[in-house]
Amino acid sequence: MSFEWVDSESALAQIVAEILKADRYAIDTEFHREKTYFPKLALVQLKWGKTTALVDPLAVDPRGLGKLFESDVLAVIHAAQQDLEVLRHAALAAPKIIFDCQIAAGFIGYSTPSLATLVQAFKKISMSKGDRLTDWLRRPLTDQQCSYAADDVAHLFDLHDEISRQLKELERSEWVADACRDLVQRPQGPQDPGLAWLKLKEARALKGQSRGVAQSVAKWREEKAMRNDAPPRRVMSDMALLGISQRVPKNVEELATTRGVDDRHLSADSCREIMAAIRDGAKQHVELPNNDVDDVDKWARPALTLITAWIGELARKHKIDATFLATRSDITAFLRKSPDARLVQGWRATLIGDDLNRILNGDVGLSVDRDGHLKLVEASK
Numbered sequence: 001m002s003f004e005w006v007d008s009e010s011a012l013a014q015i016v017a018e019i020l021k022a023d024r025y026a027i028d029t030e031f032h033r034e035k036t037y038f039p040k041l042a043l044v045q046l047k048w049g050k051t052t053a054l055v056d057p058l059a060v061d062p063r064g065l066g067k068l069f070e071s072d073v074l075a076v077i078h079a080a081q082q083d084l085e086v087l088r089h090a091a092l093a094a095p096k097i098i099f100d101c102q103i104a105a106g107f108i109g110y111s112t113p114s115l116a117t118l119v120q121a122f123k124k125i126s127m128s129k130g131d132r133l134t135d136w137l138r139r140p141l142t143d144q145q146c147s148y149a150a151d152d153v154a155h156l157f158d159l160h161d162e163i164s165r166q167l168k169e170l171e172r173s174e175w176v177a178d179a180c181r182d183l184v185q186r187p188q189g190p191q192d193p194g195l196a197w198l199k200l201k202e203a204r205a206l207k208g209q210s211r212g213v214a215q216s217v218a219k220w221r222e223e224k225a226m227r228n229d230a231p232p233r234r235v236m237s238d239m240a241l242l243g244i245s246q247r248v249p250k251n252v253e254e255l256a257t258t259r260g261v262d263d264r265h266l267s268a269d270s271c272r273e274i275m276a277a278i279r280d281g282a283k284q285h286v287e288l289p290n291n292d293v294d295d296v297d298k299w300a301r302p303a304l305t306l307i308t309a310w311i312g313e314l315a316r317k318h319k320i321d322a323t324f325l326a327t328r329s330d331i332t333a334f335l336r337k338s339p340d341a342r343l344v345q346g347w348r349a350t351l352i353g354d355d356l357n358r359i360l361n362g363d364v365g366l367s368v369d370r371d372g373h374l375k376l377v378e379a380s381k
Contacts, residue, residue, distance in 0.1 A: 003052040003150045007059035015046065015053050016068045022048045024074040026156035027095065030136040030149060031086045037190075037225045037232070039082070041090035042136035047153040054146055058139065062091040069093040076156045078102050078115045080180075085188040098184060101159045104176045106321030108166045119155045122162045127151060175347050179324055193222035196232070198289070202242055209282045214245035216281025220273060236265065244274070248282055251275075300335045306366060307331050307356055313374040314352060325352060335360075 006012050019025045030043040041062060044055040055062070069075075069087070075095030077083060079102045087094040105113050116127040134145055141149075167173045197203055197218035206214050218241060225232040240260030249255040255274065256266055265274055308331060315322035326334075326343055333341035334356060343353045355376065358364045364376040 001052070001147050001150045001154065003054050003146060005146070006053050006055040009060055009064060012055060012060045012064045015055075016065065018051075019046065019048045019068055020071055020073060022073060024048070024076055024099075024157070024160070025068075026076045026153040026160075027083070028077065028149075028152040028156075029083045029086050030134075031082075032135075032137055033231075035231070037229045038089050039086040040137065041086050043141075043149055044087075045149050045153045047156065052150050052153060054149060056139075057090060058137070062087070063093075065091050066093040069095050072097060074099055076101065076160045078118075078152075078156060078159075080183060081186075084184065088188050094184075094188075096184065098180050099160055099164075099176070100180050100183060101156060101163060103179050103183065103324070104163045104167065106324050107172045107176055107179075108163060108170065109319035111321045115152065115155070118159050118163075123155060123158060125155070127155075175324075178346060190222075190226060193219045193226075196222040197241075200238055200242060204288055206245055209248050210245045211286045211288075212284035213248050213278055213281035214241065215286050216277045216284065217241055217244055217274065220277040224273075236260075240265065244278065249275075249278060303335060303360060304331060306359060307334075310355065310359065310366060310374060310376075311352060314355075316373070318351070 004011075004015070006015060026045075026047040028045045029041060030045075031039045031041050033039040041057045044057060044062065044065065046053045046055065055065070065087075069091065070093055075098045077095070077098055077100055080095075080098055080100045084094040084098075101115070101118060102113060105118055110118070110121075113121075116129075119125050119127050128148060128151060134148075136145075136149075164173065167176055194215065197214040200214065200218065203214065217236075221232050221236045221241065225235045228235070237260050240258065240262075243259040243261065244255070247254065247258050249258055252266070252271055252275065255261055255271065255278075264270060308328070311326050311331070312322055314320075315325050326348065330342050330348075334343040334353070342348055343356065355364075358376070359366070362379055365379055366374050367377045369375050
């Protein structure tokens with residue numbers, strides 16, 4: 001497969017100028033994040049017309065792509081969520097208008113399909129698996145690695161064309177555009193360090209002081225990981241964090257004998273910071289955040305179960321990935337009568353919301369037919 005290797009600012013500016021004249025471009029990225037806190041962009045694959053380019057972000061400033069990303073030229077991409085995060089960190093921008101083939105395929109009967117699955121389904125071509133453990137940050141890349149990377153954008157235009165054709169026939173094009181806009185507008189990047197403790201598996205089992213200490217020490221770990229661009233667990237293991245939270249050490253000696261704590265944590269600076277976090281956390285009263293079920297009044301919890309079941313049936317009937325119809329949070333917002341609930345807006349209101357209101361008002365009920373599918377039945381007056 002032929003491609004241009006872009007490793008100069010002038011070459012990058014030239015291809016951006018060319019793509020800006022097109023009506024669409026395909027894009028993919030390669031990145032690593034195993035050894036860092038923030039994702040490290042290693043390669044950007046672009047295709048426009050019949051030209052493919054591999055941009056080396058180790059040789060050029062990826063912010064040079066910003067003008068393209070902020071334009072109205074459509075970016076065709078597959079499984080865009082991580083790519084958007086990576087590009088926003090490295091290039092300070094990401095494509096503004098996208099067509100995500102994975103999301104779009106969810107509206108024509110596929111459930112989070114891989115790129116290889118779609119290429120096989122629509123083009124009857126088996127994509128090379130390549131070396132999934134490739135170190136994309138190593139230079140030079142081999143011809144085989146470059147061809148494998150270029151292959152990730154080679155088929156996106158064909159997928160875009162075929163999926164768009166089917167969406168148009170089903171009158172779902174705007175549904176996909178809406179879902180892609182939601183993805184672009186979704187917050188990306190690091191979460192609030194104060195919420196990092198909730199990622200611990202045992203977080204909800206902690207009580208009293210231990211909960212406050214877990215929040216405070218996890219916040220310290222997250223912020224230090226961000227400053228050092230290192231994975232949080234390399235700053236402190238979950239075992240050490242939980243051990244500290246459960247024991248609540250009162251001095252350095254107790255800290256030193258806590259399971260999981262090692263010499264790194266006992267250096268002067270780290271020890272002082274950890275003990276300060278422990279003292280601060282022990283003073284705090286921390287409540288667990290409500291989950292979706294907690295946010296629904298007791299009377300509505302059976303309705304939550306019924307609505308979830310009916311949405312699953314609608315997803316099967318219309319061959320749409322159920323997660324695109326409604327998430328648990330969407331259902332909860334609907335039951336709370338939130339004015340910005342997605343189930344009372346746009347196409348979801350028509351496809352789902354009207355049925356849900358009829359169910360909640362007692363106008364219809366749910367029954368199971370002989371094939372095991374749910375159906376609405378008029379309530380007896």
